Amino acid sequence: MSANPRLGLVDAGYRSIVRPVMFSSYRGDPEAIHERMIAGLARFSRSPLAIAAARSVAGSRGEPVTVAGIRFPGRVGVAAGLDKNGRAVLAWQALGFGFAELGTVTAQPQPGNDRPRVFRLTKSKALINRMGFNNAGAARLHHELSLLGVYRGNGGAGIPIGISIGKTKIVPVDEAVDDYLTSFALVAPHADYVAINVSSPNTPGLRGLQDGGALLALLKALVERAAGRLPLFVKIAPDLTEQQLDEVLAACLEAGVAGLIATNTTLARDGLDPAEQPLAAEAGGLSGAPLTLRAREVVGYLTGHTDLPVIASGGIMTPADAQAMFDLGAALVQLYTGFIYAGPALPARINAATRRGRVTEGDQR
Numbered sequence: 001m002s003a004n005p006r007l008g009l010v011d012a013g014y015r016s017i018v019r020p021v022m023f024s025s026y027r028g029d030p031e032a033i034h035e036r037m038i039a040g041l042a043r044f045s046r047s048p049l050a051i052a053a054a055r056s057v058a059g060s061r062g063e064p065v066t067v068a069g070i071r072f073p074g075r076v077g078v079a080a081g082l083d084k085n086g087r088a089v090l091a092w093q094a095l096g097f098g099f100a101e102l103g104t105v106t107a108q109p110q111p112g113n114d115r116p117r118v119f120r121l122t123k124s125k126a127l128i129n130r131m132g133f134n135n136a137g138a139a140r141l142h143h144e145l146s147l148l149g150v151y152r153g154n155g156g157a158g159i160p161i162g163i164s165i166g167k168t169k170i171v172p173v174d175e176a177v178d179d180y181l182t183s184f185a186l187v188a189p190h191a192d193y194v195a196i197n198v199s200s201p202n203t204p205g206l207r208g209l210q211d212g213g214a215l216l217a218l219l220k221a222l223v224e225r226a227a228g229r230l231p232l233f234v235k236i237a238p239d240l241t242e243q244q245l246d247e248v249l250a251a252c253l254e255a256g257v258a259g260l261i262a263t264n265t266t267l268a269r270d271g272l273d274p275a276e277q278p279l280a281a282e283a284g285g286l287s288g289a290p291l292t293l294r295a296r297e298v299v300g301y302l303t304g305h306t307d308l309p310v311i312a313s314g315g316i317m318t319p320a321d322a323q324a325m326f327d328l329g330a331a332l333v334q335l336y337t338g339f340i341y342a343g344p345a346l347p348a349r350i351n352a353a354t355r356r357g358r359v360t361e362g363d364q365r
Contacts, residue, residue: 004057004059004348004352006056006057007057007058007059007345007348007349007352008345010057010343010344010345010348011342011343011345011349014342014343014344014345015342015343018343019341019343022037023120023122028120029116029118030118030119030120030127031115031116031117031118031131034118034340038082038083038087038088039087041083041087041088041091042087042088042091044088044091044094045088045089045090045091045094046090050094051091051094054094054095054344055094057348058094058095058096058344058347058348058351059096059348059351059352060074060351060355061073061074061076061096061097061098061351062074062075062076062098062350062351062352062354062355063075063351063354063355064098065331065332067259067309067311067331067332068193068231068233068258068259068309069231069258070160070192070193070231071160072098072099072159072160072332073098073159074096074097074098074099074159074347074351075098075326075331075332075333075350075351075354076096076097076098076322076332076333076334076335076347076350076351077097077098077099077100077101077162077311077332077333077334077335078092078097078099078100078101078334078335078336078339079101079313079334079335079336080101080102080103080104080162080164080195080197080235080334080336081103081104081129081131081336082335082336082339083100083102084102084103084104084105084134084135084136085102085105085135085136085140085141085144086102086141086144086145086148086150087144089102089145089148089150089157089161090148090150090157090158092157092159093157093158093159094158095344095347095348096344096347096348096351097159097347098159098160098332098351099159099160099161099162099192099332100157100159100161100162101161101162101163101164101195101334102141102161102162102163102164103135103141103163103164103165103166103187103195103197104133104135104164104165104166104195104197104200105133105135105136105137105138105141105163105164105165105166105183105187106133106135106137106138106165106166106167106168106169106179106183107137107138107168107171107179107180107182107183107186108137108168108170108171109135109136109137109140110132110133110134110135110137110168110169110170111134112131112132112133112134112135113130113131113132113134113202117129117130117131117132117284118130118131119279119282119284121272121273121276121279121288122276123273123275123276124271124272124273124276124288124289124290125288125289125317125337125341126271126272126276126286126287126288126289126290126291126337127286127287127288127337127340128279128282128284128285128286128287129202129265129284129285129287130201130202130282130283130284130285131202131284132169132202132203133166133167133168133169133200133202133203138165138182138183138186138187139186141163141186141187141190142186142187142189142190145161145190146190150190151189151190152188152189152190152191152192152230153192160192160193161190161191161192162191162192162193162194162195162233163187163190163191163193163194163195164194164195164196164197164235165180165183165184165187165194165195165196165197166180166183166197166198166200166203166206167179167180167198167203167205167206167209169203169204173205173206173208173209173214176209176214176218177217177218177221180196180218180221180222181221181222181225184222184225184226185225188225188226188230191230192230192231193230193231193232193233193258193259194222194226194230194231194232194233195232195233195234195235195261196218196219196222196232196233196234196235196257197235197264198210198215198218198234198235199235199236199237199263199264200264200265200285201237201264201265201266201267201284201285202284202285207237210236210237210240210244210247210248211247215234215247215248215251215252216251216254216255219232219234219251219252219255219256219257220254220255222255223255223256223257231257231258231259232257232258233257233258233259233260233261233311234248234252234257234259234260234261235260235261235262235263235264235313236248236260236261236262236263236264236298236302237263237264237266238262238263238264238265238266238268238291238294238295238298238314239266239267239268240298242301245298245301245302245305246305249302249305249306249308252306252308253306253308257308258308258309259308259309259310259311259331260302260306260308260309260310260311261310261311261313261334262295262298262299262302262310262311262312262313262314263291263294263295263298263299263313263314264285264313264314265284265285265286265287265291265314266285266286266287266290266291266294266314267285267286268286268290268294269286269290270290270294271289271290271291271293272290287314287315287336287337288315288317288337288338288341289315289317289337290315291314291315292314292315292316292317292321293315294314294315295312295313295314295315295316295325296315296324296325296328298314299312299325299328299329299330300328300329303328303329303330304329309331309332310329310330310331311330311331311332311333311334312325312328312330312332312333312334313333313334313336315337315338316333316334316335316338317337317338317341317342318338318342318346319346319349319350319352319353320353321338322350322353322354323350323353323354326354333350335347
């Protein structure tokens with residue numbers, strides 16, 4: 001339990017009341033529930049009273065840090081995929097997050113893969129998704145953020161904003177560079193950093209862009225377009241071998257990117273509860289607790305082989321998981337599945353642990 005009584009009540013209330021009700025609503029459809037959650041957060045962000053109340057519970061964002069020239073007020077962020085179209089962009093700072101990564105968006109709007117495409121594995125504390133970059137498009141995100149007055153460096157969202165861009169599904173891989181450049185031009189005015197997503201398992205051919213030659217060409221084009229004004233981070237799959245990780249690092253260093261994000265979801269199905277093994281056959285990327293150890297391995301390998309800053313993402317379900325990533329050398333961490341399972345108390349509990357400089361017994365869950 002947290003030392004903050006109000007935070008402890010939020011934690012207990014979410015786990016015992018809110019989560020069970022939420023997980024059973026809309027016939028248990030995880031995607032429908034997620035859509036309603038984002039809509040609710042968008043409404044919440046328009047209420048100054050609600051924002052102030054949430055801030056009083058979340059408390060301080062913890063330990064400020066400067067990464068790639070960006071001053072982050074806290075080390076815990078929202079991972080890409082949670083708020084694809086930026087609808088809740090003004091809400092995240094009130095929940096204790098020190099930054100938020102919107103997207104992944106593509107140059108063209110696209111519906112994504114057929115439903116159902118999200119599967120909740122509650123016993124395993126995991127999700128499998130094959131969303132396929134469903135989003136309203138980079139132009140729509142540009143429009144929405146313009147209306148909200150969120151621009152690079154102006155603090156319009158209260159915290160730094162990253163934007164993840166990916167390849168449009170119908171665009172051939174050999175035309176991917178122009179496709180990414182189109183998205184980049186639209187989102188760059190609003191982003192404090194841009195994440196280059198070449199590691200989702202749900203767009204055909206996308207992970208092939210992690211191959212040394214293809215990745216280098218893409219990154220050089222984007223770094224040239226950024227012209228030193230905007231940091232670029234590359235998001236890496238957890239399924240790469242050490243040799244493949246070395247190739248990715250070589251391309252990133254040669255192109256001059258600012259940092260790395262590790263990891264995306266995995267195609268592996270290790271660590272599932274036996275009762276949920278039948279869901280292992282569902283196509284898509286696995287996230288959550290089964291990814292925790294592999295994500296740590298990748299983060300540890302990267303921090304041990306490069307000075308580029310690493311944002312750790314994947315399997316961070318507790319404050320102890322976040323601390324393990326910091327101990328491995330990660331500069332920042334991001335939450336997605338952990339936030340779904342642990343609720344809004346999790347970022348605040350991680351912040352409290354970083355302020356204390358240690359993880360207590362209560363931070364293990």
